[in-house]
Amino acid sequence: MSATYGRELTAIVTGATSGIGLAVTELLAERGARVYLCARDARNVELTVQRLRQGLHRRRQSLRHRIA
Secondary structure, eight states, X not given: OOOOOGGGOEEEEETTXXXXXXXXXXHHHHTTOEEEEEOSOHHHHHHHHHHHHHHHHHHHHXXXXXXX
């Protein structure tokens, strides 16, 4: 079962750049939640946000491509 949250859900994820925190962040972002990332290293947060944005952009493009 796959839920979609849209902007109805806002989450703050600690440890968001690795391990379980990263997995939770990815899941919430994929489902459309507004996610705030927290971690000890600001640079890792920036890199994680970039990777998430690129990954979500690619998934949306491939989904559009499959539907079209």
